[in-house]
Amino acid sequence: MTLVARLCGLLLMLWSGLALAETPPDRRVALVIGNSSYRNAPALPNTVNDARDMVTALRKVGFEVVDGIDLDKRGMDAALTRFARLAQDADAAMFYFAGHGFQFNGENYLVPVEAKIEDEVGVQYETTRLNDVVTALNYAKGVKIMVLDACRNNPFVGLLAKRQATRGFSVGSGLAPVQRAQGMVIAYATQANDVAADGAGRNSPFTAALVREIDQPGLEVAALFRRVQKSVYDTTAGKQTPELSLSLLGDFYLNREETDADVWRRIRASDDTTALQAFIQRYPQSFFVIDARTRLDLLERRSLVSSDREKLIREFAERERALLQRLERAEQGRRQAADDLARKDIGDAVGASPPVSAPGSAPVAIAPAPPxxxxxxxxxxxxxxxxxARREAELAAIETEKQRLAEERRNVEQAMAARLGVSGSLSPNRSTQPIALPGAALRPSDAAPRGRASGECAELLMRAQLGDLTPAGREQLRQCR
Known part of the structure; x- marks a missing residue:
């Protein structure tokens, strides 16, 4: 009973260890808001498109997204509340806002669509504090990302500035720097205290670049935003430079899909033409497309040559079989002719010898054979x-024909090998021996030549470039030099 209990305990520990080894999938949540149709300010032309495109991009890379378009104060508060609940213990939480925002007394505020901001009271009660967003993000246990495409040219700033001298508060252009926390990434569409462009196309320059880079797999978040910075700087001819504040202890990837390099590393030695074609279609601009096309061409040529090779083997086997049958019949005829001639010679010799007479008797007279x-x-x-002689000549002719057949076989094999770009046999193991046909003995002259032919060296070099070369192949490649 003690043994059974111990076994049960061991099984329970093993089961528990396996359960703990299973890593639950990462939970990623995001809140995306795009405000455009402001009632007390000019509408922003791109913010709705910016928000919708960002929602699509984030859902594509595995985020659960709370989204809102043209939200009023109550709508923004409700969306922020829902997001904060989802963010609890999340592995990553992201907030994105496109719309009007401004700084007031060093604190940042996001503007709902119905806000009417004429004084500091409107600021306090008709806007959403950015600090409330930071509080919601901090519910997440993992990476927190805040993206603000809100540094637009804000008309509310002008209204507040008129009261600034008499009310003792400060109003600034753009957004003020946000105090970063551990594990947080903060990306601004432009530098602090500066104004970002709306853009003339579907999206603002900042969001257009961000959506494009999120679609690129394998980009660490810092590298991703650096690429966004450069893209915006180039697009605006240096008039706008996004700003990044980052405080991460490790790497984080928005898009965790395999990169073209990851996929190619996995399939580069594959003989699956479907996988190679899928790689070319999926990554048409990849640096590895040339290698994929080269390998695909090699495999297709091998497939064609393999089919021709099988046909060639069957054809030569049939011709060899017919030749051997003729050879056997000719050999039988030669033996028969040789036996008949030998019996004739023996018979003549026996018939011509004198008869033996008894001792003491008179010699026996031999009558001469008739003429x-x-x-x-x-x-x-x-x-x-x-x-x-005729049979021997026939055997010699058949032997000559056999040699011609072997020579023809070698010539055709060399032509097929030249099509493939290798020398020697076209068998899957790439042996350098000629194709072995049934009944055809390999003579010393049939053996593979020493050294490596240029076609084989070309293939070995290509396989080395593709990383598909065995140690034996590397030794063969050294013989090409």
């Missing part, structure tokens, strides 16, 4: 000798 019989014997012997 007609001697003539017939000579004619028969000549006929048998001619038949033997």
């Amino acid at each position: 007609a019989s001697r003539t017939q014997d000579k004619a028969e012997r000549a006929r048998l000798a001619d038949e033997l």
